[in-house]
Amino acid sequence: xxxxxxxxxxxxxxxxxxxxxxMVLEAEGFDVSTATSxxxxxxxxxxxxxxxxxxxxxxxxxxGWETLERLKVDxxxxxxxxxxxxxxxxxxxxxxxxxxRDRGAAGFVAKPFExxxxxxxxxxxxxxxxxxxxx
Numbered sequence: 001x002x003x004x005x006x007x008x009x010x011x012x013x014x015x016x017x018x019x020x021x022x023m024v025l026e027a028e029g030f031d032v033s034t035a036t037s038x039x040x041x042x043x044x045x046x047x048x049x050x051x052x053x054x055x056x057x058x059x060x061x062x063x064g065w066e067t068l069e070r071l072k073v074d075x076x077x078x079x080x081x082x083x084x085x086x087x088x089x090x091x092x093x094x095x096x097x098x099x100x101r102d103r104g105a106a107g108f109v110a111k112p113f114e115x116x117x118x119x120x121x122x123x124x125x126x127x128x129x130x131x132x133x134x135x
Contacts, residue, residue: 008033008052011034011059012054017056021113024115038059049080051080052122053080083107083122
């Protein structure tokens, strides 16, 4: 099944973050689906591959790093760009942009996020056709 290039899957356990992120992205023309756990996000991505995944790191149960690892080894999801979305942006901490890239993420957005930066980063990772459609 081909990825839906303009669909963004938001995986985060915080309902407020999920709602606010979805509102920002939907206002820019993206289709947004959400999951509140790593397990649910993986299942959603396998069932209906999105154009990009926005993934929180600090989640109970299957955390974001394990979720990212599972997405990247699964043939059905490995090509989907994953943008790490975390409040942990410490220089040497586990949520910094360099660590995220080293683990296979396509990008990093710090929480709280700047809406224009988030949209810019998501557009950079969707297919060109989807980017034109949402511009």
